[in-house]
Amino acid sequence: MDSIHDDTCPRFEATLELVGRRWTGSILVAAGRGARRFGEYRAMISGISDRLLSQRLKQLEAEGLIERTVIPSTPVQIHYRLAPEGEELVEALMPLARWNMRRSGARGGGWIPAA
């Protein structure tokens, strides 16, 4: 029985904590479902505050999971979409979502496993 050193798989905990941070999962899912503008995320994720949405989007951008694009229109529009790594992450989250659905007695049609 070897010990699990942080330097053996250093970032797995960090990854779990990233996606485990409140709202982050919902934001990724919303992005996967086509959300683009700030207001779209806000509308799709009921209960989130501007502050946290802003904060999470910034964190996800910093992690390279979401790309932020400024569209020079009037007024200016800002788009947030999944970066390639973000798409892979959403994929990697699917089994977990399915586990969750199974466990909570999913009636078919939940939005995550459908993807």
Added chain:
Amino acid sequence: MDSIHDDTCPRFEATLELVGRRWTGSILVAAGRGARRFGEYRAMISGISDRLLSQRLKQLEAEGLIERTVIPSTPVQIHYRLAPEGEELVEALMPLARWNMRRSGARGGGWIPAA
């Protein structure tokens, strides 16, 4: 673009927050690798305190992911092992672990994807 109501997939966020809670991932992995006794977990997970290990095991037990068994020996032994649901969860975590390895430029041999 539908809104994502909490009642559409109510517990996915909760699941993410559960596994995202600090040390929880490591504990599940340790359990998957054969840890049984309190001291084994403590030894395998460097840096965790008794208090948090105890707290996490209790939470995981409450979630039905880990089973606690008292072995009537002298002194008494207590075993924590993955419940069936816990095993499935560990499985469901694998793609995420692989994503993490790919992303952090895994040199082969990391402990999670090997499972």
Added chain:
DNA sequence: CTGAATCCAATAGGATACTG
């Protein structure tokens, strides 16, 4: 519309010491 700034409350985490 898309945020940034501020303030406050709640929660989580860590260190240490102690017990059956």
Added chain:
DNA sequence: CAGTATCCTATTGGATTCAG
């Protein structure tokens, strides 16, 4: 061995307000 109890600090999250 397998935890509990206590104390303290750091981090998070939420509400509200302001700005380009």
